[in-house]
Amino acid sequence: xxxxxxxxxxxxxxxxxxxxxxxxxxxxxxxxxxxxxxxxxxxxxxxxxxxxxxxxxxxxxxxxxxxxxxxxxxxxxxxxxxxxxxxxxxxxxxxxxxxxxxxxxxxxxxxxxxxxxxxxxxxxxxxxxxxxxxxxxxxxxxxxxxxxxxxxxxxxxxxxxxxxxxxxxxxxxxxxxxxxxxxxxxxxxxxxxxxxxxxxxxxxxxxxxxxxxxxxxxxxxxxxxxxxxxxxxxxxxxxxxxxxxxxxxxxxxxxxxxxxxxxxxxxxxxxxxxxxxxxxxxxxxxxxxxxxxxxxxxxxxxxxxxxxxxxxxxxxxxxxxxxxxxxxxxxxxxxxxxxxxxxxxxxxxxx
Amino acid sequence: xxxxxxxxxxxxxxxxxxxxxxxxxxxxxxxxxxxxxxxxxxxxxxxxxxxxxxxxxxxxxxxxxxxxxxxxxxxxxxxxxxxxxxxxxxxxxxxxxxxxxxxxxxxxxxxxxxxxxxxxxxxxxxxxxxxxxxxxxxxxxxxxxxxxxxxxxxxxxxxxxxxxxxxxxxxxxxxxxxxxxxxxxxxxxxxxxxxxxxxxxxxxxxxxxxxxxxxxxxxxxxxxxxxxxxxxxxxxxxxxxxxxxxxxxxxxxxxxxxxxxxxxxxxxxxxxxxxxxxxxxxxxxxxxxxxxxxxxxxxxxxxxxxxxxxxxxxxxxxxxxxxxxxxxxxxxxxxxxxxxxxxxxxxxxxxxxxxxxxx
Numbered sequence: 001x002x003x004x005x006x007x008x009x010x011x012x013x014x015x016x017x018x019x020x021x022x023x024x025x026x027x028x029x030x031x032x033x034x035x036x037x038x039x040x041x042x043x044x045x046x047x048x049x050x051x052x053x054x055x056x057x058x059x060x061x062x063x064x065x066x067x068x069x070x071x072x073x074x075x076x077x078x079x080x081x082x083x084x085x086x087x088x089x090x091x092x093x094x095x096x097x098x099x100x101x102x103x104x105x106x107x108x109x110x111x112x113x114x115x116x117x118x119x120x121x122x123x124x125x126x127x128x129x130x131x132x133x134x135x136x137x138x139x140x141x142x143x144x145x146x147x148x149x150x151x152x153x154x155x156x157x158x159x160x161x162x163x164x165x166x167x168x169x170x171x172x173x174x175x176x177x178x179x180x181x182x183x184x185x186x187x188x189x190x191x192x193x194x195x196x197x198x199x200x201x202x203x204x205x206x207x208x209x210x211x212x213x214x215x216x217x218x219x220x221x222x223x224x225x226x227x228x229x230x231x232x233x234x235x236x237x238x239x240x241x242x243x244x245x246x247x248x249x250x251x252x253x254x255x256x257x258x259x260x261x262x263x264x265x266x267x268x269x270x271x272x273x274x275x276x277x278x279x280x281x282x283x284x285x286x287x288x289x290x291x292x293x294x295x296x297x298x299x300x301x302x303x304x305x306x307x308x309x310x311x312x313x314x315x316x317x318x319x320x321x322x323x324x325x326x327x328x329x330x331x332x333x334x335x336x337x338x339x340x341x342x343x344x345x346x347x348x349x350x351x
Numbered sequence: 352x353x354x355x356x357x358x359x360x361x362x363x364x365x366x367x368x369x370x371x372x373x374x375x376x377x378x379x380x381x382x383x384x385x386x387x388x389x390x391x392x393x394x395x396x397x398x399x400x401x402x403x404x405x406x407x408x409x410x411x412x413x414x415x416x417x418x419x420x421x422x423x424x425x426x427x428x429x430x431x432x433x434x435x436x437x438x439x440x441x442x443x444x445x446x447x448x449x450x451x452x453x454x455x456x457x458x459x460x461x462x463x464x465x466x467x468x469x470x471x472x473x474x475x476x477x478x479x480x481x482x483x484x485x486x487x488x489x490x491x492x493x494x495x496x497x498x499x500x501x502x503x504x505x506x507x508x509x510x511x512x513x514x515x516x517x518x519x520x521x522x523x524x525x526x527x528x529x530x531x532x533x534x535x536x537x538x539x540x541x542x543x544x545x546x547x548x549x550x551x552x553x554x555x556x557x558x559x560x561x562x563x564x565x566x567x568x569x570x571x572x573x574x575x576x577x578x579x580x581x582x583x584x585x586x587x588x589x590x591x592x593x594x595x596x597x598x599x600x601x602x603x604x605x606x607x608x609x610x611x612x613x614x615x616x617x618x619x620x621x622x623x624x625x626x627x628x629x630x631x632x633x634x635x636x637x638x639x640x641x642x643x644x645x646x647x648x649x650x651x652x653x654x655x656x657x658x659x660x661x662x663x664x665x666x667x668x669x670x671x672x673x674x675x676x677x678x679x680x681x682x683x684x685x686x687x688x689x690x691x692x693x694x695x696x697x698x699x700x701x702x703x704x705x706x707x708x709x710x
Contacts, residue, residue: 047546147636161637191411192573193634196617200633218547221619225626244623262551264580266618267625270599273558274580276551280516296548 007075008212009036009059009097009180014072016054016063028054030236030287031072033311034229036180041206041213043227043244045220045259047281051236052216056182058082059214060099061089076180095125098173102185104165108157114141114168115153121175140171144201163194170201177209184216199226220263224248232256235284235292242317250328253321254299257330291321299323363438364399365567366423366456366535371396371432373415373422377642390642392418394591395432397669400535405561405568407582407599409575409614413638415591416571420537423569424456425449436535454484457528461540463520467512473498473523474508480530497526500563501556518549522556529560537569542577554581575618579603587611590649591641593669597676607672607683609656609693610634632693648680655693656686 016029029051036042044052057063058070061081074081076097081089101107109117118137122128128136134153141149144167157165166186173181183202187195203226206213215227223230224244231241232253240253251257261275279296286292290305297304303322311320374389393415400406410416422429425441434441436456444452457480460466467476477497478490495505501522512520521541528536541557542550554577560566572578578585579599586596587610595608606612609632616632634653639645645652651662661667661681669679672687685691 047548163637191638192575192617193411193613194637195619196631196633199619200631219619220547220621221626224621224623225619225629248621248623259547260621262548263621264551264554264576265620265622266576266579266603266615267620267622270579270603274551274554276555277548278552280518280549281546282516 006037007035008038008040008077009214010073010075011035011055011059012073012075014055014058014074015070016051016058017069017071019067019069027236027287029058032233032236032238033072034231034238034241036212036214038179039206039210039212040229041215041227043223043230044214044216044233045218045223045230046233047218049235049281050233052233053184055233056099056184056214056216060093060097060182062099091125094121094178095176096178097180097182098176098178100166100169100173100181100183100186102188104162104169104189105157107169108165110157112156113153114155114157114160118153118168118172118175121172125176136175140175141168144168144171144174144205145197146171162190163197166190166194166198167201170198170205174205174209174211178211180212180214181206182214182216185218186215187222188217188219195222202226220248220259232259235281235287237287237292237320238311238318239293239320240318246317251330252317252319252324252327254297254323254325254330255293257325258296258298260330299325365402365437366398366400366569367433367435368396368398368419368423369433369435371398371419371422371434372430373418373427374430388642390640391591391644392641393422393429394641394644396588396591396593398586398593398596400567400569402534402567403561403565404584405570405582407578407585408569408571408588409573409578409585410588411573411614411638413590413641414588415641416573416588417539419588420458420539420569420571423537424453424458426458451484454480454531455533456535456537457531457533459521459524459528459536459538459541462544463517463524464512466524467520467527469512472509472511476512476523477508477527477530480527484531486531493530497530500529500560501526516549517545518552521545521549521553525553525556525560529564529566532564533566535567535569537571539571540573541570543572543574550577557581575614587614590638590644592649592679593677594650594679595677596669601673601676605676605687607676607678607687608650608680609654609686610650612686613655650680656682656691657694658682658691 012033014029014032018026018028032055034042044055046052059074059081063070070082115134115137118140119133122133122136138149138153141152146152146164146167160168187198190198199222202213205211217223227244229241230244230247231238234255240256251260258277262277264274277296283295284292285294287308289307291309294300294304301323309320309322311318371393372395373393374391376386377388377390378384379387396419408416408419418427421427423434436452439452474494477494481490494508498505498507503519503522542553545553561568570578570581582599585599585602586593589610595611606615613632613634620626632655636653639652647663647665648667651657667679667681669677671677672683682691
């Protein structure tokens with residue numbers, strides 16, 4: 001590990017708790033730590049409910065004040081974003097840290113032309129006005145590969161295709177040359193050929209401008225091609241982190257191994273059965289006194305319950321598991337047949 | 352693979368679709384509505400599904416794959432063409448006969464929450480098909496049996512859809528589809544609404560049921576990796592037509608059509624070693640509107656291999672290039688043999704868009 005001064009973003013023990021009157025608290029994010037270096041691409045991977053999006057919203061300061069408790073530290077430069085006054089945060093957000101959301105249609109204002117929405121960022125953060133702002137907006141659209149940008153400035157979001165809308169959003173996010181871009185499932189709503197275009201674009205922008213990227217996704221394939229470091233999240237905690245080549249070649253956490261075993265690969269020999277993880281992401285135990293993944297884990301032992309497994313760091317891998325997979329155990333092509341698919345058990349309490 | 356109870360005689364497939372067209376009219380005017388155009392959702396599709404096999408239909412949004420699936424069951428009326436199920440031309444059937452034959456062909460939908468009635472309990476959902484088709488017998492025993500087959504406990508019968516997770520709901524949707532012991536199941540995006548770890552459970556369940564019950568599947572999905580995994584034969588659709596059809600192995604080993612090549616190169620593979628060395632064939636731009644499809648080859652506006660002749664004005668027919676492998680491309684063999692290379696911009700469509708900008 002290099003000195004902490006080299007870090008661009010340093011998230012320490014971030015917890016987000018949703019409190020509801022007369023109901024139990026929901027720990028959406030439960031002590032997440034990770035860091036991002038300038039120019040680095042970091043992936044947060046997890047299924048629904050793993051807390052990956054809430055982590056991003058907490059970093060951006062976009063969670064509502066009421067009913068939400070955010071603990072921990074989010075250091076960006078020398079500031080702790082969680083304690084920063086609102087107006088300072090507004091200056092940083094959009095200028096130094098920008099975000100791209102999953103659904104480009106609902107993140108754009110449907111009744112305002114694209115051009116006005118792009119110039120808004122320039123007016124707010126770069127003090128540009130009138131013709132200069134319009135020219136710069138067209139230039140931004142051109143940079144993200146939107147053909148005929150001058151004409152497109154007058155278009156409304158519904159006149160653009162899904163891929164073009166996502167490009168427009170990315171252009172807005174990049175308008176101030178942020179040092180950190182957080183992309184939350186940026187290609188999930190898009191078709192696969194358009195996804196390839198957008199990922200290529202992100203890759204290019206990151207390498208051209210030196211912007212650091214935090215990519216949040218459920219798709220291991222997307223992460224495999226793009227991220228330097230990958231953090232796998234489950235039920236609000238990071239269960240395994242490693243450089244992507246280490247993580248994919250030799251996953252140690254049973255959940256990471258399980259995820260890799262349950263996606264069909266386009267290039268794997270056909271006829272090989274998938275090895276699903278039994279149960280569903282809602283069958284969790286509270287982290288406080290067990291491993292949340294234990295109910296679904298084939299590697300479960302007695303020590304998995306009773307106390308929360310600590311996050312242990314060995315080399316460039318962090319692992320939260322008391323009985324991890326052995327080296328090579330989760331190889332993509334297992335020699336032994338997996339157990340027959342296990343029927344998920346019904347939760348006792350209706351949700 | 353063994354054929355199901357409704358095994359057809361000889362080589363005739365269980366389901367055959369001939370030159371099927373589904374056009375949705377675009378109308379103009381409020382009182383005097385007149386048709387000003389048509390969305391050609393499905394535009395001349397031939398497809399055969401042999402008994403006991405799984406045929407996958409893959410394509411991006413708007414390519415007409417779901418409409419094709421619905422047209423087979425006549426949930427939307429085809430504009431032209433024929434659908435032959437086990438020797439019966441469905442177009443000739445009246446409403447009552449159609450209703451009866453639907454017992455043998457069932458559908459599994461994408462979103463299990465919106466395809467299950469929230470106010471019916473599971474027992475009621477699973478016995479409804481039996482009631483509709485007037486099937487006698489011990490219904491509660493049948494419900495128990497169905498739940499067991501899809502891997503849910505018998506206690507689920509008295510519960511309601513909202514009490515289940517997404518994967519469990521999809522199991523209920525599958526149980527409902529097999530309640531009538533159909534021969535053909537059309538599964539429209541059966542796993543795309545589910546979490547990754549749950550997708551594999553449902554895929555395995557579908558495969559298990561096929562072996563056990565001798566089902567025939569038409570699986571419609573956008574995820575090429577899932578479709579390839581589950582299907583014997585894969586048909587790739589683009590703008591209402593099938594551009595390539597081959598066995599799953601052949602399609603991956605040697606794709607002929609430029610669209611298939613691009614589609615496969617766009618699918619991310621969860622392996623950094625593969626991802627770093629892969630050469631991507633990226634497509635420029637978006638899919639054109641099916642209301643105004645390009646002339647000639649539908650794909651020529653985005654095709655990196657587009658040639659000055661034929662592509663723009665002559666619509667390629669789906670022809671067999673090798674046995675069992677059909678392609679709708681004039682230049683399929685030349686592209687496959689490497690005699691035509693893709694235009695340089697195919698490797699960086701962003702760059703092309705930037706260059707073409709008037710400043």
